[in-house]
Amino acid sequence: MNFLFQASRPAKRVISLLADFIFVSVAFWAAMLVRLDSIDILFNTSSWILLASLLPIALIANIKLGLYRAVLRYINSKAAITIALSVCVTTVSLVFLSFFLNIGLPRTVPVIFAAFLLVLVGGSRFLIRTLLSTSPIKNKHKEKVIIYGAGSSGRQLAQSLLHGDEYYPIAFIDDDVRFHKRIIQGITVYSRNDLPQLIEKHSIRRILLAMPRESKKRIARVLNKIESLRVEILSIPGSADLVSGKAKIDELREVSIEDLLGRDAVKPDHSLLKANIFEKVVMVTGAGGSIGSELCRQILLQKPTKLILFELSEFALYQINGELQKQAAELGGDCQVLALLGSVQRKNRMMTIMRTFNVQTVYHAAAYKHVPVVEHNVVEGVRNNIFGTLYAAEAAMEANVETFVLISTDKAVRPTNVMGTTKRMAELIxxxxxxxxxxxxYCMVRFGNVLGSSGSVVPLFREQIKSGGPITVTHPDIIRYFMTIPEAAQLVIQAGAMGTGGDVFVLDMGDPVKISNLAIKMLHLSGMSVKNEVNPDGDIAIEYTGLRPGEKLFEELLIGDDVTQTDHRRIMSAHETSLTWKALEKLLIQLDDACHNFAHEEIRRLLLEAPTGFAPKDGICDLVWQEKEKIEH
Structure with missing residues (x-):
């Protein structure tokens, strides 16, 4: 059998032709014997003449119908119809030949002949397909897996894997009791309670999640119940990618953290998405960053006339410009994507750009956002986050920009670090x-961490798991809010369209996530366990490194309780303390002088005096200041 399976395509066609030659002959004589119940028919010359005339017609009909072009391992219902048609043509030919050759043929023989021929020609082909799918020779080198989900996607995945060379599905798992103990495509469906026994019995290392159309909450519930089984969990692409053809059903991926968190994105309000963008000139500062680049992608979908990418990093600008130029070409339309280098600390550069291109909407995403980095580079953090926002906002005002949206952060609420304080100062401006x-x-949108952004714990944990650990977490009790980058970008755009002037919008981030639990879940999803005192034979340890300078255990989104719900269920409006321009201007002038003189003590004093709620937990952490202190003392 293995020799036959490995033969060349022409050889397989010849074998199929010879097999059908035999099948037609066997069906003919079997029908005659069953009907006449006499072996004497084998010695009837006229019967041999009838068969000899029938054989070439039957084989030519099969060739014309394309029966020998079908690949047996992929044979399906369409091939079954072709086989049935072939049997019909051969049977009709038998009747006509007996009539024209004037050879007597009992009337029931064609019916019996058709039945035998259908079983032989069709049955043999489907038997070969089954043997190819379940052949021990073929499957012994394939890894055994379990498919979670016996719906249409699970069945398609099983079919694809049976024909592939990597995985061999040995069971379906489904929560629907109606499927339990049923056999689908030769594979038995079990309940979730049977998983531990199946994993142990078949030495399963991977479970394939086939639930592309299920909600994030539903997937999260499933993952939470199976992630502790010490098997790697992979998933098939989402339904949108499958339908669009961007991905195939057997392109297995790591389970996304979005699925694990169980947060379903709210369908955006398209009128809000278009309000500040459609047929307008839009500018994004920090266009090459995590949030800035996603903002650009979402903005381009709303068909602005021009999209200006403003970015300090040449490489980041080059990357996002190349991606968006391609996206713009695919979308069609007349939107121009313009890549401009520059710093938000150069007001004249921004004002010239805004005036020249008649910019109508600005999304200000340019900022230094990594807490430890800004703690170690205080002056640059203040310059970029506070004065960069000031210059961008003033340039927008002088260039008559209609809308200016600041991307803020939850770290601006009762900040314990310089980065959060500078972002709160930017809000005050x-x-x-x-x-x-x-x-x-002017309006500002405040939200927490985004999954997959630069500096996010998720890619860091993935890298640490791949390298064999350990996973580093700052504190066992630290929690954070999380949101996907696309959802955050869409909500920023929608919130910006709702502002009336000076609004502070807060995005609903859902439930906070304990980072240590997130690390454990990611380990489990990779088929590993935590190595600790309770489990010394585990795979990877989690090390707690201590809070970094300026880092908080718990992030907040609101300073006070004065918050109102907007028309969008995921966007709230916060009413925060503000300063008059006259009072703030005086503070900014003093802060500018302190930065110019690198007077870190003065910078710290001014930030403490500002109405930001700044409550540092550490001393001045600027690396240059610390080195100077060492030299002087």
């Missing part, structure tokens, strides 16, 4: 400018 004038509509 926009609030003050909103009171000062009515030309530009």
């Amino acid at each position: 926009l609030q003050a400018l909103a009171q000062k004038q009515s030309t530009t509509r």
